[in-house]
Amino acid sequence: MSPSQGERRRFEPDHPLSFNMRSLPQTPVPQLTITWPQLPDNFPLPDDPVENTAQPLLAAALRQPLTVFPDLIRDALVVSNFALCAAIQGRIICKAPDWMYVRPVKPWQFPQPRRSYTPNTEGVVPQVVMEFLSATYGEEYSVEFTEGVGKWFFYEQVIQVPRYVIFRPDTGRVEVYELESRRYQLQTPDADGRYWIPGLDLFLGVWEGSHEGRTGYWLRWWNAQGGLLLWSEERAERLAEQLRQLGVDPEV
Numbered sequence: 544m545s546p547s548q549g550e551r552r553r554f555e556p557d558h559p560l561s562f563n564m565r566s567l568p569q570t571p572v573p574q575l576t577i578t579w580p581q582l583p584d585n586f587p588l589p590d591d592p593v594e595n596t597a598q599p600l601l602a603a604a605l606r607q608p609l610t611v612f613p614d615l616i617r618d619a620l621v622v623s624n625f626a627l628c629a630a631i632q633g634r635i636i637c638k639a640p641d642w643m644y645v646r647p648v649k650p651w652q653f654p655q656p657r658r659s660y661t662p663n664t665e666g667v668v669p670q671v672v673m674e675f676l677s678a679t680y681g682e683e684y685s686v687e688f689t690e691g692v693g694k695w696f697f698y699e700q701v702i703q704v705p706r707y708v709i710f711r712p713d714t715g716r717v718e719v720y721e722l723e724s725r726r727y728q729l730q731t732p733d734a735d736g737r738y739w740i741p742g743l744d745l746f747l748g749v750w751e752g753s754h755e756g757r758t759g760y761w762l763r764w765w766n767a768q769g770g771l772l773l774w775s776e777e778r779a780e781r782l783a784e785q786l787r788q789l790g791v792d793p794e795v
Contacts, residue, residue, distance in 0.1 A: 575688070577701055578630045582659040588626050588637060597712050598675050599623065600755050602642045605673075605762055608772035615743060619646035620666070626659035627669065629701050631692065638697050640672040642708075644743060662702060670742030671706040672698055673762070683709055699727050706740055708747065708762075715749050715760030737765060745772070 602623035609615045621644050626637040637659060648666030651657045662668045674683045674694065685693020688700070698704045699722065707720040707727055719738040720727035732738055737748035746765040754761060754774060764772040773781065783793035 575700070576632050578633070579661050579663040580630050580635065581661050581664050582626070582628050582635065582637070584655075586635060586637075586659075588658065589639075595677050597757060597759070598641060600757050601675050601710070601712060601761065604754060604774065605642055605764070607774055608764060609743075611778075615646070617646075618648060618650075619644065620648045620657075620660060621645075622660075627672070627697075627702065628659050628661045629697075631688070631701060636692050636697065636701070638692075638694050640669075640694075640698075641675045642673040643669050644671050645669040646742065668702060669704050671708060671740055672704050673708040673710060676709060676711045695727070700725065705742075708738075710749075710762055712760055715751065717747075717749055717762065719747065735765075735769070 606621045606623075609621065623642050624639045625643060626639055627643060628635060628637040630636070643660075645660065645662075645666055645668075648660070660666070660669075676683060682691075682693045682695070684695050685691075686696045686699075687693040688696045692701070695707075698707050703722060703725065705722045707722075709718045709720075710716070717738075719730045719732075721730050722728075730738055732748070733746075735746075735748065737746040739745075740747050743764070744767065746767070746769075747762060748765060750761050750763040750771075751759065752761070754776075766772065786793045
């Protein structure tokens with residue numbers, strides 16, 4: 544489906560947890576000792592299945608249009624369900640965002656595949672992490688840090704990721720939080736319903752349409768001029784249409 548066939552929609556965050564975290568008094572930030580050890584080779588990582596079949600499609604759809612821009616991909620780590628690690632009070636904690644963008648990262652010098660990322664040791668703090676919520680979501684809003692460590696707490700207080708995105712693919716609702724004075728604050732979209740993401744220097748928004756056999760809501764990128772970053776099939780369709788206008792059969 545071409546971009547003109549997809550429908551853009553603006554979604555205002557109304558989840559009660561979003562409202563409460565923005566408006567209620569917040570407890571003091573705990574004093575924790577955070578260090579950045581590289582993950583040992585024998586450290587066991589959970590092998591959790593993805594929550595639904597849409598999750599890998601959503602992640603791939605965010606990455607694919609970036610690959611045609613060398614400046615966005617060079618020295619970058621663009622991954623999904625990938626271990627993001629730090630040590631709290633000497634205990635290594637890893638969380639796996641549904642999507643993460645980091646640039647620059649240090650070159651990987653080892654023969655085995657990279658299986659984790661530790662900021663401040665292997666590169667910078669991620670510019671953005673994202674979570675795609677299923678109907679029964681878990682720790683994405685959790686500020687727990689005693690027995691367990693919630694993702695919200697980990698991203699906000701430990702890693703201090705500047706942008707945290709929570710997306711509900713079933714409804715198209717997106718929440719974008721910006722780290723301000725060590726607290727996440729819910730952001731307001733622009734007039735087009737989009738959010739500026741520094742580090743990528745792109746707008747993030749919601750698009751409705753079909754891609755890779757799935758019809759529904761997607762997170763997509765727009766450039767600073769408002770142009771939609773196209774998927775590969777959309778670029779091919781646009782080229783074919785240009786050739787047809789020139790009287791050239793693209794199938795020949």
